[in-house]
Amino acid sequence: MEGVWVLPQVSPSWTPTHSAGVCAFYGECGYNPEVNVSLVRSKVPCVSNTAAREPSAALLNLLSSVCPDLALGTAAAPRVCCSLAQVLALQLSVALSGAVLARCPSCARNFANIHCHNICSPDQSLFINVTRAVPVPGTNLFAVVEYQSFYRQEFAEASFASCQGVRLPATGGFALDTMCGLYGARLCTAQRWLDFQGDKSNGLAPLQIHFHLVPNGTGTGTGTGTGAGLEPLYVRAWSCGEAVSAQEQACSCQDCAESCPTITPPPGPKPPFRIGAADGALVLCVLLFGLLTLLFLLTRICHHRGSKQGLTLHPAPVTPPGCSVRWGDAVHRALVRVFRCWGVFVAAHPLPVLLVAVALVGGLSAGFRSLRLTTDPVELWSAPGSRARQEKAFYDQHFGPFLRTNQVIVTAPRHNRSRYHSVLFGAQNFSAVLSMEVLQALLQLQESLAAAAVPVPGTNRTVRLEDVCYAPLNPSNPAPADCCVNSVTQYFQNNRTRLAMVATQPHGTDTGTVDWRDHLIYCVNSPLSFKDITALELSCTAEYGGPVFPYIALGGYTGSEYTEAEALIITYSLNNFGRRDPRHMWVLSWESHFLQLVQDFQRRHHNLSVAFMAEVRPHSGPGSTHGSPTGAERHPPQVESKVTLALGGVAVVVGAVFAAMGLLALLGLPSSLIILEVVPFLILAVGADNIFIFVQEYQWGCALWGDLNGAVLYG
Ligand SMILES: CC(C)CCC[C@@H](C)[C@H]1CC[C@H]2[C@@H]3CC=C4C[C@@H](O)CC[C@]4(C)[C@H]3CC[C@]12C
Incomplete structure (x- = not known):
């Protein structure tokens, strides 16, 4: 009932008198011939527009x-x-x-009151108007x-409001889900709730009740009604409450x-630190940065002047060093001393050092x-004692290995x-992704995935979705349509014609x-419905x-x-x-193909953002072209070829990684292949780079000695 509601001109035939203390019906007049199927067969009342009676x-x-x-207690008679x-x-x-409402006594009471007043109120004829009655055979009564x-x-x-929030723990939903017919709790309104109660096909009502909700001001409750x-x-x-x-x-x-306790909101965050109107931290950072830049520039200038003077006064390379250089030199000299000792020791005893190193690594x-x-x-990314892990272990033990999930997320x-x-x-808002165009694209992707025949490497068979999919309702001999695929297009049973209807x-x-769109609005609210x-x-x-x-498809x-x-x-x-x-190999093959098909889909639809994942790891799956990148070819070419030296550097790193893994294995700690994935980078960053540094240092050292010798000669 929408818009301005005007009381209809009611037919006076069955309830001619509408006044306080007068009934519209009374007593029982047998069963309704129009209602056969019902949970509880109740009799319908007899038309009786007479004065209310004294109860026994x-x-x-x-x-x-x-x-x-019904406040009968207060009245004298x-x-x-x-x-x-x-x-x-x-x-x-x-x-x-009303059993589903019993958790909430005030709602249950309101619900009962509706029908109590309808059936028993002494002023029944004031708000009830009988519109249809049938003669009761053998009597002069009308039912x-x-x-x-x-x-x-x-x-x-x-x-209605008192019942709206009542939960139904058995389903995890609301009690009104069972009391509003096709609308479910979310689309339920007071009118729809009452309409369902008064619908003679609801399994309980023996007759049809039309509820008319009269807005305030139309037919006042205090004065005489219109x-x-x-x-x-x-x-x-x-x-x-x-x-x-x-x-x-x-x-x-x-x-x-x-009924929920009012929770005092937590105190808001402290006001941000400000200097004037600007962000305090930002101002401090800018000042610090400015100061450091100034310092840096000053040292540079001082250094530059110093070296210029040195050049003009003393052409020899030995110049009085700046403050920063002196500092760096001190550290450098200390390091040089230590490592020279170590280097001299190693160079003096090459064989024992090599033997010890090899023995240690071996x-x-x-x-x-x-x-x-x-x-x-699962082992790699979840803690062994975590609750998720325990529940999974229980599931795997009692129901077999858990399903594999492969997903595509489109925005x-x-x-x-x-x-x-x-x-x-x-009126309803529809997001951009919920458009006919996107839904059709999704349908196409699902059709190609359902039709794909994927060869299994090492065997001469091909595998299809139905060979590997979870088909809960037809596990023994599934067809592609039996596969459990959750997607919004499934609201249309993945059928183009239905989508376009x-x-x-x-x-x-x-x-x-x-x-x-109407079907979609309906289905997201009543996903279990067989008919919208x-x-x-x-x-x-x-x-x-x-x-x-x-919440799974969207x-x-x-x-x-x-x-x-x-x-x-x-x-x-x-x-x-x-x-x-x-x-197991079949699933891996299908999943790899799934990744390829979705990648193609991603390439073809530039206007969509497509994210996807499969349980198969791209480089462990069969037929995959992905390999772990070594990056070796990206390294700059060597200045001078010193093959044995380079190999030595690499061997040192490989030896270190192997020794570390071996040590951990000896200690009983499990390893993962992630270690191997970082080895190439270690070899390059530590091994090869070290050799570059050695060679450079060596060459620089030689040159310096040559120059110094020259200077001495020149001097
Ligand atoms: C399916 C659920 C939600 C519907 C709930 C509404 C039920 C409780 C209401 C709707 C219509 C009502 C009935 C309407 C008419 C009569 C006839 C009367 O002589 C006895 C009570 C009886 C039999 C009512 C009992 C309560 C009733 C069945």
Whole structure:
């Protein structure tokens, strides 16, 4: 019910009198011939636009437990519009359907109150109008099969609000998920909630109830109502934060935001350090930098002057050194002394030194025999005692090796978001990546992955997705469609025709069209549904038969605004096999091919940003062209060829790495191949560079000696 609501001109035939103390129906008139399938078969009431009756003691007693809010206790001579049998039926139905709300007493009470007032209120005819009744065979009574119930919007909204946050621990969702029909909790409104309750196909209601929510100001609750004396019901609705009685408590914080303790926000961060209007740290850094630059420039200038004077006065290379040079020289001399001693010692005893070095390296490398290499990514990247590791170990032990996950994540950074006006769901924002063009591209990628036949190296068979995929609903003989692939296109069962479908949608008084976007909005809110509420009537479940949860297929959204998701995620779940199982090789082959296909896709779609990952490591997978880069060819060419010298430098580093690995192996520590990946860099950076430095130092030393000799001669 939207827009300004005007009470309809009701047909006076079944409820001609609408006034306080008068009923619209009373007692039971058999079963509704129009309702066959139901959970609990309740009888429908008889049309009876007569004065409310005095309840029996038994009825009063029952009412005080089923409908304590009917406030019968206060009245001297309480009256009701229901019989004992009716209240018993009411009690059963409300207990059955209200069980999910029991966690939150005030919500449960409001829910019961709605039907208590409908059935028993002494002023029933004020807000109830029977619209359809059928004659009861063999009597002159009429059974009610349809009625209207008029509520003040405020009352309905307050009752709804008290139940909105109630959780259903069994599903991890909300209780309203089970009480709002196809809309689920997220799209539920007070009107939709009541409509579902009054729908005779919900399994409990024996008749059809049309709830009309009257906004404030239309038909006031205090004065006489408009429309043939009707006055919308406006009674107290409990808020979820208040306790309904002294024995009961208010709803918990989990079920009711109002009950949550107010947490004083933590004190904000200290105000930033500022000097005037500028950032203090920045100003200090600039000053320090300026000072250091000045110092540097001054020393340079002083050094430059000194060397100029030296040149003009003393042409000989021996010049009075500057302050910085003197410092550097002192350190250099000290180092030279130490290393000269060491060098002279080594050069004087080449054989013993070499023998000791070889023996040391050889001895420690013997530890390689007990070397344990860790190649499993799980071992490499998760701590052995971590909770994740323990849970995985438990899973692997009881259910077999865990599935392999291969993912593609697509975003569209250069596209613009759009706004979509849905006939059913109102205006919604759609992110750039949720566009027909991107969805079609994703479909194409999935089709090519499903069609790919990949040769397995070392065998003469080819492997397809269905040979390796996890197919939960058809594990023995899966077809490509049975594979568990999570992706947003699965809301359309990966079917192009369904994705492109458009239908005419009647909605209230107007008609519009619905397309993939309406279906998507529906599915992200009710992923378990087999049929949407749009005229498209498509299922939300994936082609393989399982549901696609929006938080798995979409990423980068706030709260539950799934249509604003910045990323689409395709997840391929593949079976995992033991290393010795030949099928292990099949999966590796398929995953390598997956990487290639997605790379091609990435190259073809420049406007999309595509990230992807597979469990297979690119360089360990079969048929991969990736190798660990050694970078040897990138090194500058040697000035002078000293092959044995260069090899010696490399041998020193290799020896050191091997000795270190051997030592760790001897100590019982496992190693990983990551060590080997850094060896080339060590060889280049330490080994080869050392040799360059030695050679340069040696040549410089020779030249210096020559020059000095010359100077001495010249002098
Ligand atoms: C599926 C869930 C959410 C629906 C919950 C609404 C239930 C509790 C409501 C909807 C319609 C209601 C019924 C409407 C009419 C009658 C006839 C009356 O003589 C006895 C009570 C009885 C039988 C009501 C019992 C409660 C009822 C079944």
